[in-house]
Amino acid sequence: MDFRLSDEQLQIKTMVREFGESEIKPHLSEWDEAQHFPVDTFKRAGELGLLGVTLPEEYGGAGLSYVDYVNVIEELGVVDSGFGLSVAAHNSLGSGHIYIAGNAEQKKKWLSKLTSGEWIGAWGLTEPGSGSDAGGLRTTAVKDGDDWVLNGTKNFITNATYANISVVLAVNDKNAKRGVTAFAIEMDRPGIRAGKKENKLGMRVSDTAELILEDCRVPQENVLGVIGDGFVDAMRVLDGGRISIGALSVGIARGAYEAARDYAKQRTAFGKPIADFQAIQFMLADMATEIEAARLLCWQAATVKDAGERVTQFSAMAKLYASEVAVRATEKCVQIFGGYGFIKEFPAEKFYRDVKLCTIGEGTSEIQRMVIARNLLAEAQRA
Ligand SMILES: Cc1cc2nc3c(=O)[nH]c(=O)nc-3n(C[C@H](O)[C@H](O)[C@H](O)COP(=O)(O)OP(=O)(O)OC[C@H]3O[C@@H](n4cnc5c(N)ncnc54)[C@H](O)[C@@H]3O)c2cc1C
The missing domain is CATH 1.20.140.10 (Butyryl-CoA Dehydrogenase, subunit A, domain 3)
Structure with missing residues (x-):
């Protein structure tokens, strides 16, 4: 058992620390006060490989280990955990769900945009009436021809205001033991939008907002994984x-x-x-x-x-x-x-x-x- 980090791992930590010190820290009190999410700096994190840390290189990811990812997030947390929270939600929630459950075509279509920072990702499980009791979600997905129609509100969603794609969990069969399905929804589709932006105690550099779905029509090809396994x-x-x-x-x-x-x-x-x-x-x-x-x-x-x-x-x-x-x-x-x-x-x-x-x-x-x-x-x- 060796707890020492390799030279490469130490270099990654140094790179992230320097990025934080030079591109985040000088603006921090202003961003924190104004609850400003720095989109350009976030995209710059993509250029450095921080928006697809563990994803394979074929999707533009850095192909690093989860231990490396832990080190990256720790370093961001030292400088600004709000920025780190947005990076973590993008990596392990939004992109993470597409990587875990998506098919080859979906991964090819969306992940390289997310790893580069061209797109920002969000992930919506929580609702106004269900957080800890996540299984009590009420957002619905109803099959209509070849499409699905989603209705509901997601709450406290990191990156929601700036996301280009959001993974949304919705009930497709309320009577089934496995009746929740995941959908990857491009945010320029009609019927999905970010709602109220929260005014928070902390993590103020991170964006947190509602995600509202009103008759949002999504094609079958946007279903992530097996229907009911969401x-x-x-x-x-x-x-x-x-x-x-x-x-x-x-x-x-x-x-x-x-x-x-x-x-x-x-x-x-x-x-x-x-x-x-x-x-x-x-x-x-x-x-x-x-x-x-x-x-x-x-x-x-x-x-x-x-x-x-x-x-x-x-x-x-x-x-x-x-x-x-x-x-x-x-x-x-x-x-x-x-x-x-x-x-x-x-x-x-x-x-x-x-x-x-x-x-x-x-x-x-x-x-x-x-x-x-x-x-x-x-x-x-x-x-
Ligand atoms: C800044 C921020 C960012 C977030 N980002 C996201 C995101 O990107 N995507 C997303 O889906 N969600 C996100 N969330 C939601 C977050 O995961 C939930 O807020 C969290 O899971 C708690 O749910 P709740 O707020 O509904 O609290 P509740 O579930 O209402 O809990 C209230 C209290 O009751 C306790 N409690 C509940 N059930 C039990 C039980 N069975 N036994 C003992 N105690 C219990 C809880 O521990 C807590 O103390 C975010 C939240 C915040 C504040």
Whole structure:
């Protein structure tokens, strides 16, 4: 077992960090304040291979491993987790569903546009009345001749305002055990549009909006996977997506830790740097230790996924632990900054606002615990 990264992996991390430092960080407070999603910078991420990290080269992807993807998302999270969230939703949700469930023709048609950044992808499962209880979705898909007609509203959809294509989950048979189907819908089709853009606590650089379907007519060739298997495929998509939320959490926690450490070394009280006080040192020690443990869980889940094995339990563990570590780390960061931790000119408050989404998006901490427990108990039953 070797936890060291290869030279190539370290280079990728450096490249992403430099991209973030030069093209995101200088604009961050302005974008955060205005809730501005930087489309051009997002597309530039496509030029660097960050919008198709794990997809094969035949679709324009970078052909890297899920471990590499975890490292990319962590680095983006250090600089701005909102931008990282949009990149993660594009990679592991929108493109991820097309890659997992799409046929050869669909992949050829859509994925190269998504990996290059020419197109932006979104993924709509959540609805106003169903989030954790994702199976309670109400959007309908009714067969009409060779087409499907979709009606419903999706809620809290990352990238919805700017997406060129959205994967939408809809009920095609409310009486069937497997009655949910996935559709890839180009956003210039009549009947689909982005709705209200949310005004958020954090992750404000990421776009979050409704996705509204009103008699949206979609041809059969836009059905992703087997009719009725959409929900099962969506859970597989989330298995991968949750690892990226874990990685994003590690990035936020690391950003908060690095800011707190540097501040503690230069801020003085009672005639010495506050880093000399054991109370501050213990906070830094706890932050750093938990970050290492969280990253190892993300790498473990990514390694299992790279091996093609079932990753549900490991991805839920990585997401649960990393997101809760990150919440604790950002809280300590604000504490170490003291009053300045409350002030927008300093970095601590933004980490504190951004991080909370990580315990909610792609399944809350409670849902992760349910998934983990269900898997553990099923495993015990089989033994
Ligand atoms: C910024 C942002 C981006 C998002 N991006 C996307 C996206 O791109 N695509 C998408 O489809 N969705 C997206 N979501 C939706 C997100 O996945 C849901 O918000 C999340 O799954 C929680 O669902 P909910 O908001 O309906 O909360 P609810 O399900 O109403 O949960 C409310 C509370 O009840 C708890 N709860 C619910 N059921 C149980 C239970 N059985 N046992 C114990 N506790 C329970 C929850 O843990 C939570 O604490 C996004 C959300 C946000 C805020």
